[in-house]
Amino acid sequence: MADAAFLALTVITIGSAIAALELRSLIYGSIALMGTLGGIAGFFFLLDAPFVALFQLAVYVGSIAVLILFTVMLVKRELIFKKIEDKRRKFAGIGLMLTIMVSLGAVFIDSGIKTMTTDEPATNFRDIGTDFVTYYWPALILMGLILAGSVTGALVLAKREDVENDQRVN
Amino acid sequence: MTNELIDFTLVSVAMLAIGIYGLAVKRNFIRMLFAVEIIINAANLNLVAFGRFLPHSGGQTLALFSIAIAAAEVAVGLSLIIVAYRMYQNVDIADFRSLKG
Numbered sequence: 001m002a003d004a005a006f007l008a009l010t011v012i013t014i015g016s017a018i019a020a021l022e023l024r025s026l027i028y029g030s031i032a033l034m035g036t037l038g039g040i041a042g043f044f045f046l047l048d049a050p051f052v053a054l055f056q057l058a059v060y061v062g063s064i065a066v067l068i069l070f071t072v073m074l075v076k077r078e079l080i081f082k083k084i085e086d087k088r089r090k091f092a093g094i095g096l097m098l099t100i101m102v103s104l105g106a107v108f109i110d111s112g113i114k115t116m117t118t119d120e121p122a123t124n125f126r127d128i129g130t131d132f133v134t135y136y137w138p139a140l141i142l143m144g145l146i147l148a149g150s151v152t153g154a155l156v157l158a159k160r161e162d163v164e165n166d167q168r169v170n
Numbered sequence: 171m172t173n174e175l176i177d178f179t180l181v182s183v184a185m186l187a188i189g190i191y192g193l194a195v196k197r198n199f200i201r202m203l204f205a206v207e208i209i210i211n212a213a214n215l216n217l218v219a220f221g222r223f224l225p226h227s228g229g230q231t232l233a234l235f236s237i238a239i240a241a242a243e244v245a246v247g248l249s250l251i252i253v254a255y256r257m258y259q260n261v262d263i264a265d266f267r268s269l270k271g
Contacts, residue, residue, distance in 0.1 A: 002172070002173050002174070002177045003172045003173060006173050006177060010181055013181065013185070014181070014184055014185065014188070017185055017188045017189075017208050018188060020204050020208070021188065021191070021192040021196065021201060021204060021205060021208075026198075026200055026201070029201065029204065030200075030204070033204050033207065033208075036185075036207075036208060036211065037207070037211060040211045040214065040215055043178065043181070043215055043218075043219075044215075044218055046173060047178070047218050047219055047222045048222060049218050049221075049222065049230050049233075051230070051234075052214075052218055052230050052233050052234060052237075055234055055237055056214075056237060059237050059238070059241050060207075060211075060237065060240075060241075063241065064207070064240075064241060064244050067244065067245070067248055068200070068203070068204075068244070068248065071200065071248045071251060071252065072200060074252065074255070075200070075255060075261060076259070079260065079261055083198075084196075084197045084198055084262050084264075085195055085196060085197060089194070089195055090195050092194070092195075093191045093194045093195035094191065096190065096191060096194055097187045097188065097190065097191035098187075100183075100186065100187040100190060101183060101184055101187040104183045104186070104187075105180055105183050105184075108176060108179050108180065108183065109176065109180075113175050113176055113179065114174075114176045115174075116174065116175040116176070116223050117174055117175070117223075118222065118223045118225060120225045121225075122222065122225070123221065123222070123225060123226075123227040123229075123230055127227040128227055128230050128231050128234070131227055131228070131231045132231065132234075136231060136235075139235065143235060143238055143239065146239065146242055147238060147241070147242050150242035150243070150245055150246050151242070151245055153246060153249075154245040154246050154248070154249035155249070157246070157249040157250065157252075157253050158249040158252050158253065160253065
């Protein structure tokens with residue numbers, strides 16, 4: 001059975017995920033997204049994974065959410081508050097969401113993982129460090145290259161000055 | 171541990187469904203990026219939860235990789251948003267027609 005901290009984190013995470021998508025203002029939406037990411041970090045703490053939780057806090061809440069907030073601030077004021085969606089599509093989307101929730105949830109509840117509990121000690125972060133530099137070292141180097149490439153690509157894309165309004169294709 | 175694996179899995183399913191709803195309904199580029207982030211976080215939660223209950227250190231290692239790659243994805247996505255916004259002065263994806271076949 002789940003404890004109180006788990007239930008509180010569930011309410012925070014799911015509630016702010018819905019708020020991030022549904023709040024009228026994009027700025028409040030991105031702050032609610034921060035709540036979701038922080039809630040997931042809380043789940044990582046509950047799962048005895050403090051290293052991943054702190055990584056999540058540093059990378060997601062600390063940098064990605066702030067990056068999104070700054071991008072939102074670059075957008076025109078009236079676009080931040082404008083909601084673009086049509087009603088029929090919204091009802092279809094809610095139906096799709098409920099279908100996925102009920103069907104996947106039923107599959108998981110029926111499967112064997114329902115009774116799975118553990119008394120084993122949690123993974124030590126020393127093991128993760130050892131994994132990184134022994135078994136996963138090619139992936140680690142590849143990840144570094146991907147990060148460097150994507151940051152360079154993002155800078156080049158954002159710095160392009162030949163992209164102007166008049167190049168729009170009608 | 172008082173929490174069971176099924177609890178974490180159900181939270182993850184709920185977040186996946188919310189993310190898919192956001193991708194299907196919203197036409198605002200930035201909100202769709204929010205939805206993608208929510209889906210990625212649901213996947214990370216699953217990785218760490220299964221890694222804790224099996225138990226195996228691979229779950230946490232893969233979750234760390236996934237977080238780092240997601241950071242790269244967001245950087246590229248946001249710069250694409252900035253370029254598209256400069257071209258069309260809008261964030262509605264229905265207006266981004268130059269890639270339409």
